[in-house]
Amino acid sequence: MSNSKNIKRFLKVVFEKNKVIASIAFIIMLITSVLDLFIPQITRLILDDAINNSKTNLLIKLVLLYTAIRISSSLLSVILEYIYSKMKKRVYIKLKIKLLKHLSKLSGDYYTNIKTGNILSIIENDMFIVENFGAEILFSLIINAITAFIALFFLLKMEFDLLLIVIILQLLITLSQSKFTKIISSKTEEIRKSDGNLSNIIQEFVSNIMNIVISKSSFNFFKRYIKQEKSLVSKCIKLDMIISSNISIARILNSLITICIYGYGGLKIIKGKMSIGELIAFQQYTEMLIGPCISIIRSNTRIQQSLVSINRIFSVLDEPIIINQNNKGHRLSDTFNGDIVFDKVAFSYDKDKTLDNINMIFEKGKMTALVGTSGCGKSTIVNLLFRLWDINKGKIMIDNIDIKDYNLKSLRKNISIVTQDLLLFDDSILNNLTLGNKNIRKQYVENICNRVEIYKFISELPNGFDTIIGEKGVKLSGGQKQRVAIARALISNSSIIIFDEATSALDNISQKRILENINDLLKNKTIIVIAHRLSTIKNADKIYVIDKEK
Ligand SMILES: Nc1ncnc2c1ncn2[C@@H]1O[C@H](COP(=O)(O)OP(=O)(O)OP(=O)(O)O)[C@@H](O)[C@H]1O
Ligand SMILES: [Mg+2]
Known part of the structure; x- marks a missing residue:
């Protein structure tokens, strides 16, 4: 149930802004497959008519026609590939931004x-898998079905008994493939989950590497990591084996079909009931029946695999937004009173009450x-x-309006929180201070840095304010970080x-000194x-003491 719902939602993303190029792609695909359907007829005419009756002119015409069809269908495929890759990238970026937002x-x-x-595994790995699922697979399903039907139509007109053998073998292929499909999709899901667990461990390690070394817990980490990695590897190998045996079985049954056609058809030719041209045409049409059938089954496997990823992506998108964004709500003006x-x-x-019956007033100025x-x-x-959580009881008001009635973006824009732990981005120190806001004048930034006594330090850096800090850049001491954090809050000029x-x-x-500055x-x-x-709160106009009653 939810599977088909998520597929629909995904296809909506795929086609939303791609209707025109998707239609062009579909038409191109249709043209190429119709062109390909002429190939067996041309082959039959070459063998039975032109060669058999020594018609050189007809032979030349047919050969030229054959070449023209092959070349144009190849050229169209290149265009098709271009369209698909463009569509894929568009969908990929759109969905990724949607996720992050x-x-x-x-x-x-x-x-x-x-x-x-x-989450990282979803944003990286699942998105990567899903990238290859979309219009291409859907269209090829439709086109393959059409091709198979047309091929079947021609085959029915040709040799019924031979067709019957082909169909029985084909049914065997379908049956074995559908069994495999089920196993493959459940194994894929397992692998995706293991992959997520592994990312968790590595993420934990990389982001805490210093503490891990200090606490001498890296041995424990490696033990956990190796255990997970081993189980993932063995699952992946199993899946690869299943997929390749699936393909081998299909290949064996497939060649059985071809040899049956030559064997049984050959007998018919010997008895004078069939021409060589007809046999070749029959064989080519059979390929046009079997090829699409196999690709439909293969697409099914791919759909099952992608579905696992699609569901995982939508599980994040379905995470309810419990903090109402209230986009139409009041806007907090920059100079609010009250x-x-x-x-x-x-x-x-x-369960436990963290805060109870809190009454406080924070005045402007x-x-x-x-x-x-x-x-x-x-x-x-x-x-x-800041409305990271909403309260259970009571009211928080700014300007006598409940904070829930404000537009959340506007509310947060007006509040700057300076914490102990400054988040630094791997970007220039200027961008770290202005958060990339180009409208802030450099002079203003410098003035504030001067007041929080970080200007001298920054100007002595190799590239001054353009020095890249953050992950790999300059290291800051705890006190320097706090000065940058205070400067950032002041530069943002929030009211609170x-x-x-x-x-x-x-x-x-x-x-x-800094507080005075x-x-x-x-x-x-x-x-x-x-x-x-x-000493920090000495200058406060009012002091609240929070009492933990329990
Ligand atoms: N995200 C959270 N989920 C669940 N409980 C939390 C969470 N954050 C804090 N708590 C709990 O709520 C209580 C209040 O935490 P809070 O961080 O507000 O304390 P604090 O007064 O700021 O303390 P400190 O002076 O140590 O910073 C604590 O008992 C803490 O365990
Ligand atoms: Mg605290």
């Missing part, structure tokens, strides 16, 4: 429980501090304001800035500061 709309809950390796109000807010991640023991829910409050342990890696003196930039904003150190 959907992922970015999911909730904190999903992000917390996400298995990165599985306060953020938490009104009797209750929230729990799972003021700095409000949140303090409390570790795990009391300070970062959770930030997550709720939240510092969640954002200065923990700075020494007291630098922290004091940026003070005027924070004037008209709503500032929330979360910190354990007293």
Whole structure:
């Protein structure tokens, strides 16, 4: 049930913006197969008429015609290949973007429980498999069916008893192939799953490699990795064996058909009941019947394999967006007035209540501090304001409007969260600071970097602001990272800035200086500061102490 539904959804993606070129491809395919259907007739005429009756002129004409058909159908195939590869790439990019966009709309809950390796395996491997599934396979199914029917029509007019033998053998092929198809699809699914598990392990290793080395747990990792890899390899080998025995059996039965035609047909020729031309034409039409039948069966195998991937892709796309994006909702203007109000807010991640009956007001132009023991829910409050999770009870309001009634994009655009852990992209330091926003003036960026005391460090880098940092680039110390994070938040000029342990890696003196330097930039904003150190919250206008009752 869901299989056919997902195929329909996938085909919708395939054909949505490709209707015109898809129609052209279909017409070209139809023309080439019709042209090919003339080949046996021409062969028969060459053998029985032209050669037998020594008609040289007719022979030349037929040979030219034969050549013309072969050349034009080959040329058309090249055009067809071009169209298909263009369509495939378009679908591939469209679906991949759709996947990534959907992922970015999911909730904190999903992000917390996400298995990165599985998702990566879907985005990379399943998308790769699906790339080759689409218009091509569907059209060839249709064309093959048509060709087979026309070939059958000609065959019926020729030799009925010979056809009967062919059909019986053909049925045997179909039967054996359909058995194999089932096994292949279930094995493929197993392999996809193992592949996802393996990606998880490698992903875990690569992204934590330093900690793994420090904690001396790499041996344990290799044991886990080798076990998974071995089981995957043995599954893959099994699948390859099944596929190749499938092909061999089909080939044997196929050659049996050919030899039957020559043997039985040869007897008929000896008895004078058939001409050589007819035999050759019969044999060629049989190929036109069997070839398409085999490719239909093969396509079926490929469809089964792709279906596994299609289902996996749609399982991500079907992940419900529980945080309503509210695209038509209010937009938070850049200069909003008013306060953020938490009104009797209750929230729990799972069963246990994390926050209960929280009442707070964060005023514009003021700095409000949140303090409390570790795990009391300070970062959770930030997550709720950012709507990574939605609250269970109560209300969070900005400008007296429930945050759920705002357009989510606009809400998030106006909130900058500076955390301890800065996410750096493998890009220039300038782009890391502006997040690629070309409208931000360099002078402005430099000014802010100066205030957070990172300007000198950046200007001394080999390429200054254009130095590539991130994964492979320059390494930053914890304190430097935090300065970049603060600069990034200030550059984005959000109306609400939240510092969640954002200065923990700075020494007291630098922290004091930086806070003084940026003070005027924070004037008209709503500032929330979360910190354990007293010196950080000393200047706050208001302090909330979160109490963990339980
Ligand atoms: N994504 C999550 N899923 C489930 N539970 C979570 C999640 N994030 C936090 N929690 C739990 O919620 C509680 C509050 O966590 P939170 O991160 O808000 O604490 P915190 O006050 O910021 O602590 P810290 O000062 O150590 O940063 C903790 O008990 C934590 O285990
Ligand atoms: Mg925290």
